[in-house]
Amino acid sequence: MLTCKEQVARSSDYLEGQLSFREKLMVRHHLMFCPNCRRFMRQMRLMQATLKALPEQADENVDALAERLAEQRRKDNPL
Numbered sequence: 001m002l003t004c005k006e007q008v009a010r011s012s013d014y015l016e017g018q019l020s021f022r023e024k025l026m027v028r029h030h031l032m033f034c035p036n037c038r039r040f041m042r043q044m045r046l047m048q049a050t051l052k053a054l055p056e057q058a059d060e061n062v063d064a065l066a067e068r069l070a071e072q073r074r075k076d077n078p079l
């Protein structure tokens, strides 16, 4: 099984579909058993989708951006 560190190192390649079949399986296997990496992967995915959707904002602090998005999501999907 991958360590969390190995998993994180593969996460962006995983999201971009750049991994080999075998590595993809290893990542999925790790995610199945590791809630922390699942959460990390969700954030990565959200971040990627966001960065694609937004115009270039090179100056903006990434944390501020993530915070703003989370805020927007809460507004869009009130519980």
Ligand SMILES: [Zn+2]
Binding pocket: 003, 004, 007, 030, 034, 036, 037
């Ligand atoms: Zn992990």
